[in-house]
Amino acid sequence: MPNWLTNFVLPKIRAAVSRKEVPDNLWRQCPSCEQTLFLKDLTADLMVCRHCGHHFRLGSAERFKMLFDDAVFEKIELPKAAVDPLKFRDRKRYTERLRESQAAMGAGSEAIAVAAGRIGGVGSVIAAFDFAFMGGSMGIAVGEALVSASRLAVEHQAALIVIPSSGGARMQEGILSLMQMPRTIIAADMVKEARLPYIVVLTDPTTGGVAASFAAIGDIAIAEPGAVVGFAGARVIEETIREKLPEGFQRAEYLLEHGMVDMVVKRAELTATLARLLKLLCEPVLLPATATAHPA
Ligand SMILES: [Zn+2]
Numbered sequence: 001m002p003n004w005l006t007n008f009v010l011p012k013i014r015a016a017v018s019r020k021e022v023p024d025n026l027w028r029q030c031p032s033c034e035q036t037l038f039l040k041d042l043t044a045d046l047m048v049c050r051h052c053g054h055h056f057r058l059g060s061a062e063r064f065k066m067l068f069d070d071a072v073f074e075k076i077e078l079p080k081a082a083v084d085p086l087k088f089r090d091r092k093r094y095t096e097r098l099r100e101s102q103a104a105m106g107a108g109s110e111a112i113a114v115a116a117g118r119i120g121g122v123g124s125v126i127a128a129f130d131f132a133f134m135g136g137s138m139g140i141a142v143g144e145a146l147v148s149a150s151r152l153a154v155e156h157q158a159a160l161i162v163i164p165s166s167g168g169a170r171m172q173e174g175i176l177s178l179m180q181m182p183r184t185i186i187a188a189d190m191v192k193e194a195r196l197p198y199i200v201v202l203t204d205p206t207t208g209g210v211a212a213s214f215a216a217i218g219d220i221a222i223a224e225p226g227a228v229v230g231f232a233g234a235r236v237i238e239e240t241i242r243e244k245l246p247e248g249f250q251r252a253e254y255l256l257e258h259g260m261v262d263m264v265v266k267r268a269e270l271t272a273t274l275a276r277l278l279k280l281l282c283e284p285v286l287l288p289a290t291a292t293a294h295p296a
Pocket of ligand 1: 031
């Protein structure tokens with residue numbers, strides 16, 4: 001029988017207990033400082049919180065628009081990889097998980113996208129991960145994409161910039177996903193052997209088999225502020241070594257202090273930084289006209 005308890009008290013309790021929903025299309029809540037941000041402002045700020053500087057995750061499409069000169073680029077069609085070679089299923093079939101991700105992110109999409117264009121005038125190929133697609137996990141398709149990106153860079157004498165955002169190997173592909181680790185190392189080596197720049201921009205998170213393969217061997221390793229970069233999770237390491245890990249462990253700033261990354265660059269400065277580096281690495285150093293030879 002309805003009384004004041006069900007009519008009045010219960011709804012109040014329900015309202016207090018249920019999390020306040022922030023409308024998804026207009027506002028975002030910063031996971032770091034919990035301030036509510038107007039999505040339009042946040043987009044204008046390249047998805048960086050204007051209160052605390054937290055860098056939100058960015059998809060490949062936004063990365064391409066942000067980094068290529070005048071947002072002009074050509075998206076590269078990637079080779080089709082074998083789908084579900086192990087016929088894997090956990091709570092759901094792997095094919096079903098793939099279908100769901102592709103329904104959300106566009107037909108034929110994967111955890112990585114590749115595009116070519118110019119950065120600061122220098123011909124560049126960017127391979128950027130989409131964390132939203134199965135945690136940016138690396139399976140055969142991602143390995144295939146990185147090989148394609150490397151080949152394209154070598155073919156066009158362009159720089160290769162890889163932007164990982166990944167939980168690691170894709171468990172649904174078992175050993176085949178682990179085989180992408182040496183494979184992507186070989187891909188990066190092709191670019192290095194051609195004496196072209198290979199730059200890695202480590203973004204949150206870069207972990208597992210991705211952190212332990214191509215992402216670790218950039219000629220220059222840049223990281224976005226606050227990005228978690230590491231092989232095993234902090235909790236797993238703590239449980240294994242039975243020791244408390246230092247403050248900020250596996251964060252970009254900690255890794256910079258310990259020589260694991262070369263620079264931590266704010267997103268707003270990333271395009272200019274890449275342009276400057278590519279110029280330094282690609283343009284021939286011209287001697288002043290007054291220079292003379294001094295034979296021994
Ligand atoms: Zn914030």
